[in-house]
Amino acid sequence: MPFMNSCCNEDKTVAVPLTLTEAQVREMLKKHDVNNDGVLCWEEIKAVFNELGALFPWFRANRGLHYADANKDGVIDEDEKKDLVNYIYNLGYKVK
Ligand SMILES: [Ca+2]
Numbered sequence: 658m659p660f661m662n663s664c665c666n667e668d669k670t671v672a673v674p675l676t677l678t679e680a681q682v683r684e685m686l687k688k689h690d691v692n693n694d695g696v697l698c699w700e701e702i703k704a705v706f707n708e709l710g711a712l713f714p715w716f717r718a719n720r721g722l723h724y725a726d727a728n729k730d731g732v733i734d735e736d737e738k739k740d741l742v743n744y745i746y747n748l749g750y751k752v753k
């Protein structure tokens with residue numbers, strides 16, 4: 658009886674949703690700076706994760722702040738934004 662390894666011959670051409678690019682994450686952060694003060698507070702970061710479809714946006718906002726807020730003032734300024742972008746980018750959210 659010949660060995661049938663059919664499981665490895667399946668057609669793998671299913672369309673994979675695109676992962677957000679860093680530029681898109683950056684755009685999104687800009688858009689969610691709703692009071693336009695140039696920094697992102699916890700509420701604004703939470704709104705970003707909300708839009709990304711995170712299960713627990715408040716949790717992700719906590720983590721993101723903790724990760725990127727180097728001077729611990731509770732907001733993400735221009736210098737810290739690249740770390741937040743990194744954090745979000747590495748989570749690998751998909752474009753909707
Ligand atoms: Ca703001």
Ligand SMILES: [Ca+2]
Nearest residue numbers: 726728730732
């Ligand atoms: Ca800060």
